[in-house]
Amino acid sequence: MLLRRLTFLAAFGAPLAFAPVAGAGTYEVYSCWAGSDTFRNPAANGSAWAKRSDPGERFSAFDQCGASDNGFGVISVSGYQAPNGAFGELSFTAPAGTRIERVRFWRTAWSYGSGSGGESQRNYLYTLADGAVTGRGDIFDGSSDVPPGMAGSEDVAYHGLIPANVLDYDVSSSTPASVTYRVGCGFAAGCPTGDSRTNFAAGVKIYGAITTLRDSSDPEESVAPTGLLAAGTHRGVEPVRVSAAGDNSGIKRLAVYADEATSPVGVVDFERNRDKCAWWQAVPCQNVTDVDVQVDTRRVSDGTHRFVVRAYDAAENVRAFVSEPVTVKNGTDAKPDSFGTPVPARGPVNGTPASDRAILTATFARNHRAALRLAFRRRAVVAGRLVDEAGAPIAGAQVGVAARSVAGGGPDAPVGTATTGPDGRFRTPLGARGPSRVLVISYFSHVGDDAPTATRELRLSVAAGVRLAPHPRHVHNGQAVTFAGSLLGRPLPATGKLIEMQVKIGHRWHTFATTRARGRRGRFRYRYRFMRTYERVTYRFRALARADGAYPWATGASRTVPVRVN
Template sequence: MSLVLRDNTGIARFLASLGTDVENIVGSCSYARTRPCIDVDTAVKLSTTSARAGRNTLVVIAIDAAGNVSRSTYPVDVDNEPPARVRPTVEGGEAWRRTNGFVVRWPAPAEALAPVVAARYRLCSPSGCFDGRLEGRNVNSLGRFLLSQPGEHTLQVWLEDEAGNQSFALSASEPLRLRLDQEAPRVTFDAPNPADPLRIAARVEDRLSGLDTGDIEMRRRGGDAWNTLATAREGQSLVAYVDDERFRSGGYEFRARARDVAGNEASTDRRGDGSQATLDLPVRFTTRLSVGVRVAKGRGKRVSLRAEARVRYGRRLKLTGRLENADGQPIDGATLEVSADSPGDDTGLLPAGQARTDRSGRFTYIVRGSRNKVVRFRYAGSRRIRSATRDFALHVRAASTIAARPRRLRNGQTVRLSGRVLSRPLPASGKLIEVQAFFRDRWRTFSTTRANSRGRWRFDYQFGGTRGRVPYRLRASLPAEGGYPFDTGRSRVVRVIVVG
């Protein structure tokens, strides 16, 4: 601070004190002169460290050459602490972006003794750090901050108050990341891999934000419609596999599109050597799969495989098959996945088992006649061999028990036919039963009944008009119905003798 002290005899000595810090200065005097001492016009430095924070009193005492004392006091506001640490944020977050311009803000800190007059910041990039200062009373933003180069930067902010307090070590914020990437990625297709010919890979180079997403598309050579393939990310590559069962034979072109984390996009249809990315289908060896029941036909009893069969309920059926390549060579040691569905069942195909080919490429599989079903055999193939699928249709006849009581009766008496439906599940309304008798050289339905929810049924019939001793052949027929997964089936035949 500056002190100006004047007196007609001059100033012999003066003291200045703030807190416990005291400056005691003796003036320049010579009592041989008419005016012994000179006036004071000087700067005095007092430390504020011993003063308390807030309002203090500065005391100045002056003594002239005649010994007269003058005392003056002045209010002094003391603030020795730097402003509180701030928590800056960047609009839009700290993620990578492709547009330069970062608006950095922070909430105003709690009211301090000395007001904030400037914001200081340190910006660090891979090439080094730079410190800056932005003046402004109670400043709470750096405005729109532009980076001089792309890449990842860190920004730390701290405040300076009117008392000159500021400290990077004590008040600097946690590093805020500013990421800028304005470069599009570089995309190139890899060369085909003979060991995995359906694998299409595109390598993506992006030195800053890195690969985020992308996809690979294909179209018929010279065509217009692009088909997007299921694309996965493997490291810094996009990888897709061509479904050669879905796409017909012929030539195909490919296109890859990549997007980095900052949102920059690039696409290509070229390999690393500049050639166009193409593929001619098929590239895997063709396979042939046959499955069914063995049937002998013709005079020479030539054996073939029939792809469907109708069996009794509960019967086991042996299926045979063969897996071979286009030249008829067996594919041995291959595993076939077996699945089955049922008409009218919304569950779709469900795993049922597996079959494995022997050295001749043949395999067997046992199915049980539990309901109508389609049994699907699928060889998944390999990277060099195409997959193959074949279906076998199994039709199962409905089944029921039957009993007749009594088995011998006179004309005018009643026979009770009863039984239980074996082929389940049953329709919600119960199963329709047709009661049939054999006469005039064929089976005829003469009445119907319905089984209950437990599958049990019965039917009473009174004979009339029988003359002599007549044997009757009776049976139950279970017709096919919607929602009932069985073909028409019949019970065994029971005989009843009626005497008239």
């Protein structure tokens, strides 16, 4: 019941750009639907926020992130008056060694009651920093109604991550240790918890949140004098062992540089590894021990070098270790520009301006939705838009389109690309042939990235193609007609595909027999003898192939064919 009541009706809206990229010394924590289309929060996790319900059961905190277009929040419940001082709240606490600079909410909040001023009976809605009202954010003291649209909207397009729902709570001037969104009663006469207009008299639902944290400490690092850093002459690929690296926000990346070079000769990057960096947690990355960074010494000239080993924390703070002189000798033919496998690099940027926090939208052009049903051999067109975190279009970017079958699963197979125009928009037609499939639209901010920056999934259902012809088309009672046909979509199951023979009686189709389409051409036949038709009647028949798990096509039927009897 709670889930049903909290799922508001959605109206289609434009996507909202996420917060500006965190600068050096800061990192961001993604909650609920924020970051759910990237590696930063793929499961729409909202666990970084603590949820506190009222012990008197007048306010209930909930977390339904990842379920339909819900979020996490607080609502007034029970239908009874809430006493003065009762409240429920959501709170984010900064980890040790960090402070909060900013929270960007996508939310909807409301409060209904009666009276005005000090005679009010209505719940307040407050954003708090270290438990205090700051003059910023949502400040509704309960003295007047807060209807939908005043603090966010009921529009849940793009999971509610739209401009109408934004609350930008900038607390950089105070950098508190905690931020809270509280819903409660502050009037002596009490406050209502139920309302006929919304069921819940007051509440807040947060679709997504991005919390920016300031980390002022540098990581710690220790490097072992082994491998490349051991005594002697070195050649080929050798490891640099980082014995330990740690920080209060965890380690995001390890990199090795030769001398004063600005490009690394060896990198271990954990940023997109969900097992190492979970950007939906307040402490996103893990500390590491005994990590080998492989260095191809053929990428530096023969001679003596000092290698710089750098550990980066989640906020891009860095600690550097400089080695003793290391002798490299690969031979006179070894040159940095001609030997060795380059360190994995992200490569050129994809689009202008490329962004690691790009927002990708995609729908079918025909219905502007993420799902479409097509007749056999009809074409579909995918359309979308790519913008950066400030909402500016990303032009000239390659957007990939891949597909996988809804029946057999398997890896995504590339089927095409599209290039964004000056306004960030793109369109790409799909081939007319192909079964029902899931389309994966993806954007990589750099052409060498292993994982996409943003993705969208669309579901295309394609009806099975069925042909049917009767012979003869005119018979007398007591005679038989043979229906011959073929199933056009491939592949067919090894045991064939069940075909239903149907006749139309009144306004409804009725199945009177079944047969199977088999063989390389998917042919089927069925012979029917008319035994009880004494007047002249024209029957209408069709063949139907229903969707099932073994056949990757949606339910489809042949055209209607007439047969006259007598």
